Amino acid sequence: MQIEPIAFFRSPLKEKFGTPRQAGIAPGLPGTVEFCKGFEPAMLDGLEGFDYLWIIWGFSLNNPNAASSAKVRPPRLGGNEKMGVYATRSPYRPNPLGLSSVRIHAVDAAAGRIEVLGADLVDGTPIFDIKPYLEYADAHTGIRSGFAAEAPGGKLRVVFEDMPFAVSEPLRRQLCEILSQDPRPAYHDDPERIYGLNFDGRNVRFKVEGDTLIVLEIS
């Protein structure tokens, strides 16, 4: 089956590094579904009555040389334990499709855009379908979710060193949501190492000491 992008995602996050590993983990993170060729504003009629949206998208930043394998190491399990690929949401799967439920913030049909919150999509991600979230069919509670029973939760306390300019409150909040998740690979633990995150064109430099993440510079 041949599928074509209907839209692309716009996010302040330009790389996989720092991008949340599931939807809703950074609930205040803004992003935009930007429709492309074939779009007509009428396609969104009625969507304003829904609070959440499903996005079916493509893992476009997969390493093309990394084959999909039967078992993967979910970051949730510290990168040591293996699980069957179909028991995970790993990007490396036979058909590299992603699935995310995001909050609808604003629908601008005339401009061919939907502003959303809480997505786990990198800037530029191709989108193949969107669907309204139907609570009666899609929401299941009080059920078992295997090794991912709980939301990962903020692992790190985030502090900002004195900056040469004020960091706006929304930016501070968005960075806290993202950085408290600990974007470092599971096997990293070097308090001297300085990491860089590309957020909305800014270079955010930070290091991690114990369970505290220190933002050193935003340029």
Next chain:
Amino acid sequence: MQIEPIAFFRSPLKEKFGTPRQAGIAPGLPGTVEFCKGFEPAMLDGLEGFDYLWIIWGFSLNNPNAASSAKVRPPRLGGNEKMGVYATRSPYRPNPLGLSSVRIHAVDAAAGRIEVLGADLVDGTPIFDIKPYLEYADAHTGIRSGFAAEAPGGKLRVVFEDMPFAVSEPLRRQLCEILSQDPRPAYHDDPERIYGLNFDGRNVRFKVEGDTLIVLEIS
């Protein structure tokens, strides 16, 4: 992007007619995800810890001559009112992908099968991906779901005429779940008309008088 089926669905429902219009509407309806070429049993390791599964599938029974259009008539609105295609779960959409959450009944990795309950997939439907349902990321409650705020609910009372042989309780219950939804097209209202439903190789004949559906024969 080219995607290939990883599995096919097996259901007692062989046609669109009578197939539930969303997952979970017929919660007792059994079905099977049967993996195909490329499957390895290890791919399902860990899935037994989850209660629900996402299925991303293809609307393979779409009429090939019916173009996807910007607005569609959801059966929920009686077939009269139009909605933007992206505000609906209509099969006729730019990329004809379906999305369903189903209950996991049994995982048989060695046989390459997952028994599920409550699917809205017709027998033979190609499946492109399955993912574990993560309650913390996927379940949203107390939200607005537009024109589909409530589950459709059983519309018809189902009665069985005397049959030459006993109808087993599970079969009776499954047929009740399906038939109470009123499988007739929205514009049909002819108490004389006899309909046939293919259920697991049986021909189920019924008619509808007012809000009562009468099963006449199962052969």
